[in-house]
Amino acid sequence: MTANPFLDTDRVRGTLYAEAGRLTQRTTALARAKTAGRHPAAVIAELAADGPRGTVLDIGCGRGTTTVALAERLDPPKLIAFDQSAALLTDAQRRLAGRMGVRYMRGDFHAIALPDASVAVAAAAFCLYHSPEPTAVIAEIARCLAPGGLSITVTKSADSYAELDDVIAASGLDPEAPDRPSLYETFHSHNQADIVGTHLDVREIIHDEQRFRFTDADHIAAYAATNPRYQLACDERGIAERLRQTVGNGPLETASTVTYVVAARR
Numbered sequence: 001m002t003a004n005p006f007l008d009t010d011r012v013r014g015t016l017y018a019e020a021g022r023l024t025q026r027t028t029a030l031a032r033a034k035t036a037g038r039h040p041a042a043v044i045a046e047l048a049a050d051g052p053r054g055t056v057l058d059i060g061c062g063r064g065t066t067t068v069a070l071a072e073r074l075d076p077p078k079l080i081a082f083d084q085s086a087a088l089l090t091d092a093q094r095r096l097a098g099r100m101g102v103r104y105m106r107g108d109f110h111a112i113a114l115p116d117a118s119v120a121v122a123a124a125a126f127c128l129y130h131s132p133e134p135t136a137v138i139a140e141i142a143r144c145l146a147p148g149g150l151s152i153t154v155t156k157s158a159d160s161y162a163e164l165d166d167v168i169a170a171s172g173l174d175p176e177a178p179d180r181p182s183l184y185e186t187f188h189s190h191n192q193a194d195i196v197g198t199h200l201d202v203r204e205i206i207h208d209e210q211r212f213r214f215t216d217a218d219h220i221a222a223y224a225a226t227n228p229r230y231q232l233a234c235d236e237r238g239i240a241e242r243l244r245q246t247v248g249n250g251p252l253e254t255a256s257t258v259t260y261v262v263a264a265r266r
């Protein structure tokens, strides 16, 4: 096992995304806590609207949140939802049921089985930090893009949710939580544009500060139990109980910067 669970292939293909429940719980807990910041799927769809019309590719589509926004905003002739998790692709398919022109493609983003220059707009949201070498994925995106094609990549700041790490450590649940490398270490807000720039022309960089307020210990536990950064010996109920006994019942405020890089094929 590597020190960073987001780079551990077995965990990424297994416990993290082999079924949709864990990702759904994490994103639901975060969405419930959010007090400021734009909705990433809406921002991506808005940025994508400036690209040429043609095939749209959503890389690492997960449960299809961005795919749905792209479908609604662009109504492209062909929309490809791409992910390596069969379970998440099935969930995306359910959410896009009835939409014409959507194709679901299972694969590894290091080797996208699409022809050269076949894609007008490619989006990759909150997934390239699962690559030990995101430059290789950017090369794949550049290969797939048609002349004039647009790439939109999105990630988070390396210090995202640091206040949560501190609370988890202070409670004694995982004293080393703040000392571990960031989950986003290979592709984060401050190296993303340089990595994208290795194979594409960077046109725009947008940093959006997102703020969160976890209302109480149960809310913190619902998120922490699904975050692989933490090494926790108890279940969600036990986490909440321990937090209440040690650091109190919340609330807890934290932040993350979401960064969008828009780039074009050279």
Ligand SMILES: C[S@@+](CC[C@H](N)C(=O)[O-])C[C@H]1O[C@@H](n2cnc3c(N)ncnc32)[C@H](O)[C@@H]1O
Residues within 6 Å of the ligand: 012, 017, 059, 060, 061, 062, 063, 064, 065, 066, 082, 083, 084, 085, 088, 107, 108, 109, 110, 124, 125, 126, 127, 130
């Ligand atoms: C945090 S989810 C993001 C989902 C979606 N883009 C969103 O914004 O909601 C990360 C996704 O990346 C996918 N993923 C991770 N490594 C991958 C790889 N090597 N190839 C393709 N997909 C991958 C996972 O299966 C998961 O669906």
